[in-house]
Every structure is written in C-alpha cells, then in structure tokens.
Amino acid sequence: MVFAVLVALGTLVYNIATKTTSDTLTAEVHWNTTSGELLQKISGNNADELNDYLEKAIVITGELENVSKINGEKTLLLKNDGFKAKILCELQKNQSDEVAILKVGDTLKIKGIYKGHLLDAILLNCIILERNQP
Amino acid sequence: MIKNLFLVFTLIFILKANEQKFIARQGQITFFSYTTVENIEATNNQVLSIFNPESSEIAVSILMRAFNFEKALMHEHFNESYVESDLFPQATFEGTIINFDAKSEAIQTRLVKGNFTLKDITKEIEFKAQIARNKKQNSYIITGKIKLQRDDYNIKVPAMLRPNIAKNIEVSFNFQYEPYED
Numbered sequence A: 001m002v003f004a005v006l007v008a009l010g011t012l013v014y015n016i017a018t019k020t021t022s023d024t025l026t027a028e029v030h031w032n033t034t035s036g037e038l039l040q041k042i043s044g045n046n047a048d049e050l051n052d053y054l055e056k057a058i059v060i061t062g063e064l065e066n067v068s069k070i071n072g073e074k075t076l077l078l079k080n081d082g083f084k085a086k087i088l089c090e091l092q093k094n095q096s097d098e099v100a101i102l103k104v105g106d107t108l109k110i111k112g113i114y115k116g117h118l119l120d121a122i123l124l125n126c127i128i129l130e131r132n133q134p
Numbered sequence B: 001m002i003k004n005l006f007l008v009f010t011l012i013f014i015l016k017a018n019e020q021k022f023i024a025r026q027g028q029i030t031f032f033s034y035t036t037v038e039n040i041e042a043t044n045n046q047v048l049s050i051f052n053p054e055s056s057e058i059a060v061s062i063l064m065r066a067f068n069f070e071k072a073l074m075h076e077h078f079n080e081s082y083v084e085s086d087l088f089p090q091a092t093f094e095g096t097i098i099n100f101d102a103k104s105e106a107i108q109t110r111l112v113k114g115n116f117t118l119k120d121i122t123k124e125i126e127f128k129a130q131i132a133r134n135k136k137q138n139s140y141i142i143t144g145k146i147k148l149q150r151d152d153y154n155i156k157v158p159a160m161l162r163p164n165i166a167k168n169i170e171v172s173f174n175f176q177y178e179p180y181e182d
Helices: A002-018 A035-043 A047-053 A093-100 B002-014 B072-082 B159-164
Strands: A029-034 A057-070 A073-078 A087-091 A107-117 A121-132 B021-034 B039-052 B057-063 B090-097 B108-118 B121-134 B139-149 B168-180
Touching: A029 A035, A029 A047, A035 A047, A035 A057, A035 A087, A035 A121, A047 A107, A057 A087, A057 A121, A057 B021, A073 A093, A073 A107, A073 B039, A087 A093, A087 A107, A087 B039, A093 A121, A107 B057, B039 B072, B039 B139, B039 B168, B090 B121, B108 B139
Parallel strands: A029 A057, A087 A121
Antiparallel strands: A057 A073, A057 A107, A073 A087, A107 A121, B021 B039, B021 B168, B039 B057, B057 B090, B090 B108, B108 B121, B121 B139, B139 B168
C-alpha cells in the first residue's frame, strides 16, 4: 500500500517537473478581438486594460504583413492598420504545415498566449484557426 | 504604466537627434544556466532594440514573460519566483559602443558599456560585441555574450533549488537592425 502511494507520488512529481508547455488549442479564450482594436489599446491611454489578458489565450483577426523565421521559430506579423505598433505572433512548433501555405494579405484568425507589449504586442505559442485569402 | 513610460523615455533619449536610427523588433536573447544538477536554457525571440550608429547609442527592452522554456515548470518558476514578471515585466539596457566607426563595413569587435536594469536594480556592465554593417541592405547585426551574476539582481532561489541554478548566468544576444522610420 505504502509502495503504491510512493509510486503514485513519484509519478505525479515527475509528470509536473517534465510537463512541456501546454497546447494553445485547448486553452480557454479570454478575448476575441481584431488587430485594429488591440493596437488602438496599446497606442492609447488604456494599455493597462490589457494586463487582464497576460498569460491568457486571446483570438485576433487581422491581415498578414509578413512571416519571419528567426532562430528556427516562425513569427507572424499582422498589419498595423496605420499604427506604429505591430502584432508579433510567435507560432507553436506544430504550425509548420499551416504557415507554409500563407500569403501576405491573407486574413487570419490567430489564437495565442498574450505576453504583453513593448512597442509591439507579443503573443507566443500561436496557432492559426482560420485563413481567408483576399 | 511606469515601465512603459520608462521605455518611451529611453527611446526618446536615443531618438533625440535627427539621425538615421535602426530598429530590431525581433532581437534574440538566450540565457544559459549550467550546473552539475541540470542545464537550463531559455530564448526570447521578441526583444526590442534601437540603435543609433552616429551616436553609438543602443537601447534594449526585454519582455520577461516572452522567454521560451522547454518545461512549463521552469517557465513558471522563472516568472513567478525568480524575476517576478508581474512586478517587473521588463529588463532594459542603455549603453554606448566604445570607438565604433559607423562608416566601416568591416566587422568590428567593440566594448559596450552601459546600465542593465532587472527587477528595478541597475548595474553598470560592459561586454564585447561584434557589429556588422551591410551597406547594400542598409542594416546592422550586433551579436555578443554577457555574464550576469544571479545575486546582483536579487534573484531569490529557494535553498532546495540552489544547486539547480548557476550563480553566473551566460546570456547571448543577436539583434538584426533595419532602418527605423520615425
């Protein structure tokens, strides 16, 4: 009995310690927005409102400006609708097939984990939910 | 809000003159902690930096939450316990490249001196960096390595985990700059 409990505890500790980052697909969505609305908040006086979404999944609809590949990681840049800021969505590693068919100007619906902003809004572990060609 | 204001002031400081500035929106910073117990590595691919070749000034802003870790638990410990990202969301560096020749197309290895701020603690640091100019593309690449002392920045590690986290953290960086349209 004691041995079984120890094994169960050991397994639990091992699983917690070795757990990799969770899949964004299953994360609860806390905000469904557009690139324009997000950038307006960042560029305006109400950027602090975005703190409510830190480390949470949000969904953004916007137009693709560029795909960058740095250090093996692919990042989508969404058009800035006239704002100086941009939206940077670093993709989850399993998105290679989806990103291969993207074209500049596509309207994308992206889900990612909001990390905050510097000049630009930064999301990590992004996945592409929908793609509409112009 | 105070942190954002700091960033704005930093950028104003470096953008003060009517000179061509360069921006890296997706700079990379990787840190390594090597111990006999375990090695920890994390990379941030979304680091912001502004570089003014004429004045040799450089400013860097790092969103601490944007580091990628292999394990979710490492990410949690880093943000919640060690760097306390809720209270101190950014780390910053403001400095100057010593004896930098903005017109040279050769790769220059130069000393960089400036102030690094993490958890509201500012320390003067200096390190070597390699600066490469691509005249054709009107761009610059700056790379290098720094060693930071864990204890300099009030990073509290529980006694049980101390053997897992190195006292000297090695940090490497790579910034690719393009012209910044003001």
